[in-house]
Amino acid sequence: MNTELMQGNMACARGALAAGCRFFGGYPITPSTEIAEVLARELPKVGGKFIQMEDEIASMASIIGASVGGLKSMTATSGPGFSLMQENIGYAAMAEIPCVIANVQRLGPSTGRPTSPSQGDVMQARFGTHGDHPIIALSPTSVRETFDLTVKAFEFSERYRTPVILLLDEVIGHMREKVDLPTEALLPAEREPVEVPPEWYEVYGESPTDVPPLASFGQGYRFHITGLHHDVHGFPTNRLDEVQAWNNRVFRKIDNNLDDIVLTETQGAEDMQTLVIAYGCTYRSARQAVKMAREQDHPVGLLKLQTIWPFAEAQVRALSEHVERVVVPELNLGQMAIEIERVAGRKVHRVNRIDGQMIEPAEILVRILER
Amino acid sequence: MKRTETRTFDYLRRDKKFPGVWCAGCGIGIVMGSLIRAIDDIGLDKNQIAVISGIGCTGRMPVYMDFNTMHTTHGRALAFATGLKLARPDMTVIAVMGDGDALAIGGNHFIHAARRNIGITALIVNNHIYGMTGGQASPTTPTHMLATTAPYGNLDQPFPITDLSIAAGAAFVARSTVYHATELDRFIARGIQTPGFAVIEAVSYCHTTYGRINRLGSAVAMMRAIREHSIRKATYERKPVEERDPQAIVRGVFHDEADKPEYTALYQQIIDKATQEASQA
Secondary structure (H helix, E strand, O other): EEEEEHHHHHHHHHHHHHHOEEEEEEEEOOHHHHHHHHHHHHHHHOOEEEEOOOOHHHHHHHHHHHOOOEEEEEEEHHHHHHHHHHHHHHHHHHHOOOOOEEEEEEEEOOOOOOEOOOOOHHHHHOOOOOEEEEEEOOOOHHHHHHHHHHHHHHHHHHHOOEEEEEEEEEHHHHHHEEEEEOOOOOOOOOOOOOOOOOHHHOOOOOOOOOOOOOOOOOOOOOOOOHHHOOOOOOOOOOOOHHHHHHHHHHHHHOHHHHHHHOOEEEOOOOOEEEEEEOHHHHHHHHHHHHHHHHHOOOOOEEEOOOOEEEEOOOHHHHOOOOOOOOEEEOOOOOOOOOHHHHHHHHHHHEOOOOOOOOOOHHHHHHHHHHH | OOHHHHHOOOOOOOOOOOOOOOOOOOHHHHHHHHHHHHHHHHHHHHEEEEEEEEEOHHHHOOEEEEOEEEEEEOOOOHHHHHHHHHHHHOOOOEEEEHHHHHHHOOHHHHHHHHHHHOOOOEOOOOOOOOEOOEEEEOOEEEOOOOOOEOOOOOOOOOHHHHHHHHHHHEEEEEEEEEEEEEEEEHHHHHHOOOOOOOOEEEEOHHHHHHHHHOOOOOOHHHHHHHHHHEHHHHHHHHHHHHHOOOOOEEEEEEOOOOOOOOHHHHHHHHHHHHHHHHHHH
């Protein structure tokens, strides 16, 4: 352990290195650029590869190509670049290629305010590309948690053969905090080795885990990858039974593992009458507001969503059942609140800002206390 | 001749994917045959070859061949290939693209892959049209020719693929046609053997869309036209400028800079330097 002062973007880069990331392809964009800058310097020191691509479309393509070549790969961007990456994020979901996309959210729409925080890409992370597919998205609330969730993102991407989105925001990305980071490599969830002979290998075959192991190009398996709907060998298909089998399996591989994937933390659940649900930078204001309310003897609980997608349905349903009020602060106009309302089956009390300013604890406190 | 057929057969996923998607008489199959013969002539291991494509008729080429194959998104073949090549510099990475895929939607990736001089062979099948979507104008459709989206004649100038490639920094640039298949074999082989970025333009035709819209006749007639309008580069350059046909399909090697430093080799030098510094620190 080594105590350091660092910003979230640096912790993201350090988490990636600790998780065994050995390829970064990216394009500069505020407020994410420090992730690229750190990895440009650090990756070659461990034999890894860094490349600055010509745009975000190419960045996303390059990390899929590198992952197919056997390297754990990531890119980092912000809203406008995240929009450009969507088609190839869909490709990674369709082709089931592990990769990590860090999106340090800034105020949109369009160019918006590049140096101001936002949580405006929550729904884009879920539904940004065309077609139906599951996705995993994680959102840290501190510098240390950025490190931990970046490691988790790589772990999930390899374990479930899926793109994983890391939703940071400008505050988490640029805020500096004192952290103790593990200095050794963590080596979580290595890609499962392929052990069958090439003639038996099915890159999209049925498997007990619903996650068939992915061979790397050059290992002798000579398979096909396509963004078209495909059969177990990866060859294009128009057979409805094969299309449906793929659909079922890719949703199953996430839905059957929610206990592993959905990360949340709860406090004050034992006596709460009001529940605050928060994530990302807004969680920090919510935590302070809950503390202030508790000091005034208001029984308030707090649910932190570290996993944004798949949505923490079971946790939200269970916790919201017995409380009088649910308060949801977020730096958008209710992208997570509508999901919470759907699951809780009731209206929630929203606290929203889309002017590029943080929600202050007092703004949340007012909502907690109002009758 | 018999030997050539047998050789090609060994590289096809023949029990899986045939018959193919291409129209009877299409030139893309000839380019695929050339690519296979070039690989066989060099004597490369199938396991070490990756063929990556984008979208369109040419985008369907990899699925038929028994290599590591990836059919990616429209225009992005070279961006995927760049990631793979940097991750696995030991592999032979070939990107096959149509003219629209490589130069319209993928034009930016094309010039930047050339600029980096990364060790990828870009094989462009140029049939001057969007074939799969049914005959829309492409960035190589000649001016004044017809397309479904240029019903009054194409206003745009076509991209000169070889000039563009050289200006952008490619190490090897050549053009041949589907009529001159053995020459195409040789150019593709030289491209693959070039350490840096190689561009081979294979001039083809689309009798189904471009030929029909512009009344250019059957596949055979269009093949014959390629033969009649093509000329070897050396012959062309010997002619006085005023006698050169600007519509001619000039065949030959336009640029050959085999010793130009290749991107992944340069990056390995960075790794060597950085790891050495890190171990000393």
